[in-house]
Amino acid sequence: MNSVKAFAPATVANVSCGFDIFGFAIQEPGDTVELYKRDEPGIVITDITGDEGRLPRQAEKNSVTVVMLALLKHLGIKDLGCEVVLRKNMPLGSGMGSSAASAVAGVVAMNELLGNPLSRKELLPFAMEGERIASGSAHADNVGPSLLGGFVVIRSYNPLDIFTIPVPEDLYCTLVHPDIEINTKDARFILRNEVSLKNTIAQMGNVAGLVAGLMKADYDLISRSMVDVIIEPVRSILIPEFKEVKQAAISNGALGCSISGAGPSMFALSQGIENAQNAGKAMQERFASAGIESAVHVSGINQGGAVVLQ
Numbered sequence: 001m002n003s004v005k006a007f008a009p010a011t012v013a014n015v016s017c018g019f020d021i022f023g024f025a026i027q028e029p030g031d032t033v034e035l036y037k038r039d040e041p042g043i044v045i046t047d048i049t050g051d052e053g054r055l056p057r058q059a060e061k062n063s064v065t066v067v068m069l070a071l072l073k074h075l076g077i078k079d080l081g082c083e084v085v086l087r088k089n090m091p092l093g094s095g096m097g098s099s100a101a102s103a104v105a106g107v108v109a110m111n112e113l114l115g116n117p118l119s120r121k122e123l124l125p126f127a128m129e130g131e132r133i134a135s136g137s138a139h140a141d142n143v144g145p146s147l148l149g150g151f152v153v154i155r156s157y158n159p160l161d162i163f164t165i166p167v168p169e170d171l172y173c174t175l176v177h178p179d180i181e182i183n184t185k186d187a188r189f190i191l192r193n194e195v196s197l198k199n200t201i202a203q204m205g206n207v208a209g210l211v212a213g214l215m216k217a218d219y220d221l222i223s224r225s226m227v228d229v230i231i232e233p234v235r236s237i238l239i240p241e242f243k244e245v246k247q248a249a250i251s252n253g254a255l256g257c258s259i260s261g262a263g264p265s266m267f268a269l270s271q272g273i274e275n276a277q278n279a280g281k282a283m284q285e286r287f288a289s290a291g292i293e294s295a296v297h298v299s300g301i302n303q304g305g306a307v308v309l310q
């Protein structure tokens with residue numbers, strides 16, 4: 001095989017109460033990576049589209065190629081020559097898992113080019129290296145679902161213990177990206193290191209409730225459990241109109257609404273596509289009333305994750 005193309009989808013990380021431990025992928029948008037073998041050894045980025053020239057072109061600095069270098073090192077491959085084309089289809093610093101989609105598409109494409117020596121799950125630690133380069137933290141709640149699909153739970157980081165849980169078929173996500181940029185690194189820096197016992201108890205109850213609600217298709221329980229008393233109160237300050245947009249989603253049929261990943265995107269979960277669309281319209285109108293343009297994506301939970309396209 002001399003060339004490969006792979007697509008990896010955008011993701012919603014944290015899913016309200018599950019900071020760094022919950023995530024799911026949506027259908028679109030996502031990043032596409034093309035790899036072309038060449039005779040000269042080395043991984044070279046030859047083109048990036050959709051980033052307005054803002055992303056690093058050096059292989060050691062871009063999440064799409066950092067993961068390939070880590071995988072090649074692990075496999076002891078030194079002489080591979082490869083040209084990389086990255087097609088970015090989502091904004092940077094968006095809270096939609098932009099850096100993660102590049103990392104996942106990159107590692108899946110390289111694994112395919114090599115004849116799939118590793119399983120999807122075995123690729124995860126390499127994809128996490130892309131997040132380390134992007135945000136200084138190798139969290140797995142974006143790369144996990146983008147790579148594996150489904151609703152992902154990360155029970156432990158050390159050792160890595162990750163699994164997916166079933167979700168109701170009629171569960172839809174509304175993802176709204178306001179035209180603002182927030183770096184994950186900054187959004188992590190402002191978080192407090194200590195949490196009160198009272199908030200820990202409340203958060204654990206909601207984490208347990210959300211998992212049970214999703215697995216039992218109990219929409220009321222999902223709705224009651226979409227409460228984050230630890231991260232959202234701190235980070236929501238960075239998102240103009242946060243409270244109003246959240247209220248607009250819930251008043252228009254959503255089960256719950258919170259920050260997607262590190263923000264500024266906000267997501268809502270709804271029963272049925274109609275509720276999800278209504279929530280999206282209301283959220284967009286609320287941002288617009290404050291002079292903020294936004295893009296809305298309505299999608300079911302992506303069960304397959306990244307795909308090889310050729």
Ligand SMILES: Nc1ncnc2c1ncn2[C@@H]1O[C@H](COP(=O)(O)OP(=O)(O)OP(=O)(O)O)[C@@H](O)[C@H]1O
Nearest residue numbers: 063093094095096097098099102134183184261262
């Ligand atoms: N291929 C890539 N795609 C996107 N960002 C990248 C990539 N490679 C490196 N980066 C760097 O990662 C940073 C953006 O990542 P960040 O995690 O803040 O955004 P995000 O992935 O959209 O957000 P989130 O993780 O909250 O969903 C930028 O500094 C950018 O230069």
Ligand SMILES: N[C@@H](CCO)C(=O)O
Nearest residue numbers: 013020139184261262
């Ligand atoms: N769990 C990470 C996701 C970043 O998208 C965070 O909230 O910082």
